[in-house]
Amino acid sequence: MANHTTGVPTGTKRSSRSVVWERRRQAASRFWATYRRSGMGLAGLAILVAFALMALLAPLLVSREALDVTRVDGPILASPSWEYPMGTDESGRSVFALVVWGARVSLAIGLLAAVVSMVVGATVGIVSGYRGGRWDAALMRFTDWFLVLPSLPLAITLAAILGQSMFIIVMVIGLTFWPWTARIVRSQTLSVRERPYVERARGLGASDRQLIPRHVLPNVFPVIFAQTILSIAAAILAESALSFIGLGDPLRVSWGGTLELAFDAGAPTIGAWWWIGFPGACIVLVVLAFTMCGNALEEILNPRLRQR
């Protein structure tokens, strides 16, 4: 990771921007040094890197044609073998191919949905915490209302009404998860707002438009980041449930969608465990990895948790 040798040459006049970047780089390397000590965090990170590589390199691992039921000629419902390491489904497709290509859709939806919920939640949380007063009361009341709407039934209902496409699923999941982010970001903003340097900056005449992006956001960002990592885990679970119910994007292969096909074909009763086992195990591993990373991040950010 970055260290001081790559810093800005001393002696020359440094712009304020380069000072800021130097400070951020130091903060990042301190952060990494702490993170490296968390075994769970490292294990989670390793799993995530493996899955990310698998998703990115999917075309190199398996040809896309292996997903097309009209072009495959494998045995039907074969159990795992050397040729088909994860067995085949009822149309003779390799489950390994479904798992590799499904990683792209499942991860993409999880990431995008978490970003949507982060943007909405962080905006509501920062405005609410920073403004305080009536804004705070109104926004938090609004957030509480949304917390009452049960997320899976809401997502199912929205997807049933709006239709099935990747875009709609991302929006539906993103918009059902934001209230939790909003609450956490708000409480962090409340504490940042009271710090002396914010008061001092305000005393020097800084406007809200300068204060929020320069002084509040950078200090709330770590919390937002940890929360987003944890939301990805929840979003991947939600995507798998929606697809399993049959509300996923029917044109794309995802892990949840593969499980839906397997269930509809009666895989549990005919004992085709490989068709269910492998895609599901991928979901478990990825969600577990995001949760471990998220917990490791939270522990670094919240020293009170560290002693546990």
Add this chain to the structure above:
Amino acid sequence: MGEWRYVGRKLLQAGVTLLFIISVNFFLFRIMPSDPVRLLTRQRGVQLSPEAQAALTHDLGLDRSLPSQFVKYLADTLRLDFGDSFIYPGQSVVSVFARFLWPTVLLVGTATVLMIVIGLYLGIRGGWKRGRPLDVGSMGFSLLFYSMPDFWLAMILLIVFSTALGWFPSGGFESPSSDLSGFSRVLDIANHMFLPVLTLTLGYIGEYFLLMRSSLLDVLGEDYITTVRAKGVREDRVLWRHAVRNALLPTISVIALSFGLVLGGAITIELVFSYPGLGLLLLQAVDSQDFLLMQALFLFASVAVLASNLVADLVYSWIDPRVREA
């Protein structure tokens, strides 16, 4: 603040939230991309005559202005009149709903009791002897089962215990065409419920464990515990008499919340075990685009969460009067 003022304020807040839920429900089903009447009749292979379409439009109140539709919807909802179901012709939404309600209440109720008892017990033991095998084991268990989609766990249990071992039936509420009665019928129902309850319980124990554990750790760090110990009170008495009592408080709201899960938590599990509860009914409604039924179910799910939150707030303030000040 007085006790009654607190109760009044909470009731008022809940009333406002209820109004919000009803409004969301109203607008949710009016942002549909196409004409609701056509949606209601499409996929059903019904070709309605123009007169019949007009009649349906009138029945649903869709020929009126939006505000007057809203007033009608509000009045109908408060009278629990949700119209007729399309999947089950000739039956009102309320009567269909009532038929599917009890299996879910039975399933979720049993599972909730189990997860609370086991989760809280493990949390108390784990927090008391931090870092011991039981604690570390429960921690790993919680993390693993949290990461598992519940429908996947359901399918795995189905493959192992029903398909491979044949110990339990693969689904349903009870054996079809059974003429069992009395105790043997109870056993039959319990036998069908075993795997769904197991799935739900395994999936949610972790939440209670983690909550109880961290709550107990907070309490154990407080000064009064040190005082109690200094007085020479026996260790198990310190735990059960002094620490656990206070540590249980924060779990009340989570317990209440999980009763609100009646619908949400069991949807996919009911699907896997074709268990005739509200979750399965919701999915049937989605499949056949029965929007009136969907609307009623969604309303119920939200109201269940709202009601259990309210109960939690009131119980909490009754046990711990300090929260009324906040």
